[in-house]
Amino acid sequence: MATDVLRAEDRERVRTLTFHRPEAANAFNEALYLAVADALERAADDDGVSVVLLTGSGRTFTAGTDLREMADLARAHASGETAGDAGKGFTTLMDALVGFPKPLMAAVNGAGVGLGLTMLAHCDLVLLAEDARLLAPFTTMGVAPEAASSYLLPQRMGRQRAALALLTGRWITADEAVAAGLALRTCPPDALLEAAHELAREIAAKPLPSLLATKRLMGDAHRDAVRQAMEREAAAFAELLRNAAAADNVLARLD
Template sequence: MSAEPRALDLADRERVRTLTFHRPERANAFNEVLYHALAGALADAAADGEVSVVVLTGAGRTFSAGTDLQEMAGYAGAHAAGESSGDMGAGFRALLGALADFPKPLLAAVNGSGVGLGLTMLGYCDLVLVAEHARLLAPFTAMGVVPEAGSSYLLPLRMGQQQAALALYTGRWITAEQAVRSGLALCACPAETLLETTHELAREIAAKPLPALLATKRLVTEAHRDQIARARAREDAAFGDLLRAPGLADGLRDRV
């Protein structure tokens, strides 16, 4: 991980830890380094008694472009050729496990575009605030793949069946207004005040006794744990089948 020491930035204030994706040259896209960095940071925050709430955001004007397609295309090419691609997806799986298991309130300050994982990770966040100019995109069908990160379950849960189907089937952009109206986000804020508004809400939550927050988060999330795991297993199986499709790797490279 030393090759990208700033893949993730960390800042603590008033029992709130802000984790900032920091790959602005790649629109904060997730590669193995960032997957593992965020998974580790979430585990650290979960174990830190001085942290009550975590906020996720992105550096610059982008929240996250999702999975790094350059890295993904390399994996897909190796897989299609029957070659070893290492432990493909290890970082992705580690991050999803960390998100699903995170025991404290998790907020997102979506400061710009969120594509792929930049959208689907919001299903694991307890409260989502978006910049007024932000847009979200589920590009999976256009890429020839399927939804990821349990989003085939989490997006209908958050947005309702119709709005989730529209987003997943068509790959249309979701505006900040639409995200709020569908229930995917709590509110939209001016970009210049988004992070501070999110911190104010996080600070209000963090002022509550931590044992009560932990117990409440457990009660809110426990009913969905098994359904998320089953959705991820179905998604992984479908993705594996499509990964063997001729031309998928070339198609991914064309999008880089």
């Protein structure tokens, strides 16, 4: 299951998945999207796994979507070309996240940008390193929110804090994320992963059928709304990418 871009470790019924693209700040390219989606599907079917814990290698959680791939997608949309399978990895990952039936946790070990923020709203429990920061850069890049964040962030953070994050593109500190309800608590960076695993281990010790039922009951009320939000976001995203300047806006983030 481990790949060049994703590492996996099992311990005490907890599977830790570590994003591993250190040369790109763990940004998600098609390979990482598909690797994480496949790993989640495998974990869902593995009776020896009760909890999945997401984290990043090094000092970064994830820089979000690989901007060079996003710029290529923007150019294709702006020119009216078919994007083919480009962007399918993101959709595949989102389907896996939304449908994941077991407790899902995140240990945010550093900066979480774009998807590094929005995926946290799909996690049941989030712990952050004290020096971690989160960013929703969508308006800065001239694109739309993703991953049902237009629905889930107001649910998690309240409308005012979510609007501030999504409209301004300001950094959110670890303490602010906890105060807003996006994360449970902060930890010293060198203690984060073990603290997250200890909490995951406590949960994983419970009977798996009970965990599955509880996760399902918490999520069922929102599942349709989440999928509808993703559909609206995808339509808005595609429309904005038809703007000829969209690729330049994305590439400007690389400077």
